[in-house]
Amino acid sequence: MGGYGDVQMIDENGLRMDGRSPGDIRDITIETGVIPVADGSCRMTWGTNEAIVAVYGPMEAHPRKIQRQDRAVLDVAYNMAPFSTTDRMRPGFNRRSREISKVTKDALESVVLLELYPRSKIRVTIEIVSAEAGTRCVGLTAASVALADAGIPMTDLVVSVASGKINDVVVCDLNKEEDNYGEADLPMGIMPNSGELVFLQMDGNLSQEEFKQAWKYNMDAAQVVHGMMVEALKGGGPQ
Amino acid sequence: MNSGPVARPDNMAKKNGAAGPRGNIRGQTLVVPGEDLGDSGDFEAGHGVMAISGRLKAVKQGRLREKGGSISVDPTHTRYIPRPGDLVIGYIEGCTNNLWFIELGAPFNAILPMSLGPGKVDFGGTRSVMDIGDAVLCRIQEVEETHSSVVTMKGMGLRKIRSGVIEEIDPHLLGRLIGKGGESLRRLKAETECRIVVADNGRMWIDGELDGILDVRNKLSAISERNSGGED
Numbered sequence: 201m202g203g204y205g206d207v208q209m210i211d212e213n214g215l216r217m218d219g220r221s222p223g224d225i226r227d228i229t230i231e232t233g234v235i236p237v238a239d240g241s242c243r244m245t246w247g248t249n250e251a252i253v254a255v256y257g258p259m260e261a262h263p264r265k266i267q268r269q270d271r272a273v274l275d276v277a278y279n280m281a282p283f284s285t286t287d288r289m290r291p292g293f294n295r296r297s298r299e300i301s302k303v304t305k306d307a308l309e310s311v312v313l314l315e316l317y318p319r320s321k322i323r324v325t326i327e328i329v330s331a332e333a334g335t336r337c338v339g340l341t342a343a344s345v346a347l348a349d350a351g352i353p354m355t356d357l358v359v360s361v362a363s364g365k366i367n368d369v370v371v372c373d374l375n376k377e378e379d380n381y382g383e384a385d386l387p388m389g390i391m392p393n394s395g396e397l398v399f400l401q402m403d404g405n406l407s408q409e410e411f412k413q414a415w416k417y418n419m420d421a422a423q424v425v426h427g428m429m430v431e432a433l434k435g436g437g438p439q
Numbered sequence: 440m441n442s443g444p445v446a447r448p449d450n451m452a453k454k455n456g457a458a459g460p461r462g463n464i465r466g467q468t469l470v471v472p473g474e475d476l477g478d479s480g481d482f483e484a485g486h487g488v489m490a491i492s493g494r495l496k497a498v499k500q501g502r503l504r505e506k507g508g509s510i511s512v513d514p515t516h517t518r519y520i521p522r523p524g525d526l527v528i529g530y531i532e533g534c535t536n537n538l539w540f541i542e543l544g545a546p547f548n549a550i551l552p553m554s555l556g557p558g559k560v561d562f563g564g565t566r567s568v569m570d571i572g573d574a575v576l577c578r579i580q581e582v583e584e585t586h587s588s589v590v591t592m593k594g595m596g597l598r599k600i601r602s603g604v605i606e607e608i609d610p611h612l613l614g615r616l617i618g619k620g621g622e623s624l625r626r627l628k629a630e631t632e633c634r635i636v637v638a639d640n641g642r643m644w645i646d647g648e649l650d651g652i653l654d655v656r657n658k659l660s661a662i663s664e665r666n667s668g669g670e671d
Binding site for chain 2: 239240257258259260269272311313317318319320348349350351352353354355356357391392393394429430433434
């Protein structure tokens with residue numbers, strides 16, 4: 201979010217640098233069952249973002265001190281591969297990845313029926329192998345597909361989409377330049393069947409009207425992405 | 440688990456595009472978590488289904504099944520949940536002076552007390568009898584309210600597994616392997632000339648000639664593939 205207002209990212213016809221209209225999202229592909237040893241897995245590409253998620257469990261929670269007597273614990277680890285960006289990422293966890301792991305865990309805890317598996321653990325590993333912008337959204341969305349693929353009971357899937365503001369125009373699904381030089385960013389995690397929110401963050405400033413527009417873009421995009429998630433889950437495995 | 444077809448906007452079947460809640464979709468076979476299954480008025484919520492605000496909702500991915508006034512989901516993937524009396528194959532995951540911890544492929548490990556172990560074991564000598572990584576054929580003796588389970592090796596045929604291989608499939612697919620009255624399993628044993636012990640937690644002990652073992656493995660992967668998604 202550089203906020204460099206002189207970078208022109210939207211032309212006189214209202215098209216963005218990559219040719220999309222303000223409400224368009226980038227191309228998405230979703231594939232399930234990509235890691236044979238995992239209980240559930242998903243590979244998701246979103247523009248040039250790519251996330252691979254593996255889910256293991258429910259399993260015995262170790263060390264025992266992390267066990268909860270009334271429910272399972274979710275162990276979410278988000279990590280960006282060193283080769284995922286043009287500048288090499290230093291391997292291992294950092295403050296950003298810890299933050300994203302935490303917000304992803306909190307969002308997923310809203311939908312996973314953890315009380316069915318007391319004292320156990322469900323491990324969700326999110327690996328970003330190619331990063332453009334919006335990796336937390338890709339990670340969370342792919343994690344919800346992988347959890348469903350693993351047969352973990354959930355009240356709904358979670359779709360995460362971000363909208364933002366560039367050159368005073370609200371746009372959906374920011375790409376790298378828009379994210380770097382835009383004026384605001386609003387990632388949301390949405391339960392598509394009920395329209396409930398499980399996650400919301402905001403960076404930058406939006407007026408009430410702009411916020412409502414970004415909200416609407418996110419809600420509309422969530423329905424499109426949800427359709428693709430359902431398609432991937434129902435088509436999973438050889439016919 | 441096998442890699443499935445990729446969902447892209449250009450190859451999506453529009454009829455399945457689940458854009459939000461729908462009215463009644465009981466005619467469809469496969470459901471995903473959160474899918475609305477219609478009004479809960481006439482149906483009871485079975486396995487994998489919850490009634491929320493008067494509507495039935497799938498909470499697992501799998502096939503929809505309607506039987507005897509209840510609607511349930513046959514999940515595509517499941518985890519074994521221990522029940523007393525189940526024959527199980529587990530791996531020793533840890534031990535103390537007087538008990539072993541057994542991994543059964545369930546969300547919770549079971550314990551095997553020294554008193555229910557194989558033969559006579561001296562206090563402190565658990566590891567010399569069965570060490571970490573060993574496979575055992577045992578039976579669930581007790582499942583507590585807290586989901587802790589106790590297994591026993593006192594019983595006919597219960598033993599440490601020293602030969603053959605152990606294979607695994609999802610526990611809900613065991614019925615397809617065994618068949619009606621055990622017919623399919625009997626035929627498989629006869630065809631492959633292998634000794635096969637099928638445990639309730641989805642693991643099976645296969646002992647015999649290499650060719651026979653490979654035949655059984657192929658049969659298991661065929662069952663898993665056939666049931667990992669899509670129609671029958």
